[in-house]
Amino acid sequence: MIKQLALALLSLASVLLCSCGSKEGRPEFVFTYSVFFPSTHIHAVLAQEWADELNSRSQGRIRVDVFPGGVLSSAAENYKSVTKGVSDFGMSCFSYSRGLFPMIEGLDLPWGYESGQQASLIANRFIEHFKPAELDKIVFMYAHAHGPGILASRKKISSAKEFAGMTIRGTGVSAQMIRALGANPVGMSQGDAYEALRKGVVDATLCPVETLKGWKQGEVIEHVIHVPAAAYTTAMFVVMNQKSWQRLPADLQELIKELNLEWQLKHGLAWNQADSDGEEFVKQLGGKSFSAFPEQENAQVREALYPLLQAWADRLDAQGLPGKEALEFMNAQFTK
Structure with a gap:
């Protein structure tokens, strides 16, 4: 009798536990x-x-x-x-x-x-x-x-004037940058950029370094060029x-x-x-160069691109938004 009662209590406890677990x-x-x-x-x-x-x-x-x-x-x-x-x-x-x-x-x-x-x-x-x-x-x-946009290129450049005449893959903001630097922007997705670079349809692409591994574009470029004044993000x-x-x-x-x-x-x-990881991927491919624009050339790029920043602030002001304040805020982030 006691054994049967114990089994009944255990059975009831099991049901209650299952019920609680299901609810929780x-x-x-x-x-x-x-x-x-x-x-x-x-x-x-x-x-x-x-x-x-x-x-x-x-x-x-x-x-x-x-x-x-x-x-x-x-x-x-x-x-x-x-x-x-x-x-x-x-x-x-x-x-x-x-x-x-x-x-x-x-x-x-x-x-x-x-x-x-x-x-x-x-x-x-x-x-x-x-x-x-x-x-x-x-x-x-x-x-x-994402991290700073760089120039991944089939040919090496080290001065602002060398952008002239280049054909560079870019969309949105990066296309505006390419145009401001005197180059020709070509809009295409990252998925299409690999073949465009391989076939020479474009000379270079503006992208974050991670793209060179994620989309394998490091395989079809020769030079990774850091242009600090052109370092954009998404x-x-x-x-x-x-x-x-x-x-x-x-x-x-x-x-x-x-x-x-x-x-x-x-x-x-x-x-x-x-x-x-993207940089390491390119280095392991071998035969690729990494470089950065010297400060004098970087200053010229900065001068060429600054109108894009001012134009953004002006558009905001025209819409009754705090364009001047937004421009000052962003500039302050990079002077601290």
Whole structure:
């Protein structure tokens, strides 16, 4: 009798434990996260780690399902998809949504970035300082940005005047830079750049060093040329749908904010590592040269490109936005 009672109690306890486990294992909030990077890219990996850490720290209350490779929304549609609630979170480039971010697009200009970590820090600092109204339709999580753009070329150049007549792959801001330097920009995706360089359709490409490994472009160029005054970046966002954010209680909102501060640093460091890996990849190929413009020539490049920075500030002022202040803020980041 006692044995039967004990077995009954054990059975009841097992049922209760299973019931509790099932309840606790069911998240209160389930969100989707659209990431434009492919699943193997370090920043898609970091997005998944962010989601896993959020689930862990919230003790299972939040689950975020990450969809890399643009399968939930394309890179160009990523931001709008978040505003419409197609996805709850999104990661893509600000520049892919042309015209939506008049202030933030200035981050991509050639300010003279030195690293992805620095570029990411400045992007977050800029957005925190100005709180641009262009972000009012979403809840901004954080930004990150790749390392300094360099010139990867089939031929070596070491002076500003040698840009004249060159054909260089570039899009958006980099195309404007190429034109300002007297060269001819050719717009094409990174996926098409390899063959264009191999066949000599273009003489060079403006890109971050990590591209030379990630897209194998280091195989079809001979020279990696650092032009500090032309060091641009591409700023990227992580944002959340407003209604999804408002569903969360204050404690979980604070948890996400804390996590975001940690992850913006992780992304910046990851960009640094990606550039280091890209440089090492090119060196291992052998026969490639690395060089930098001398200061006198760099000063000429700076003079040629500065009108792009001023034009951005002037456009903002014309729209009633703080263009002068934004220009001063950005210049100050590189004089500290």
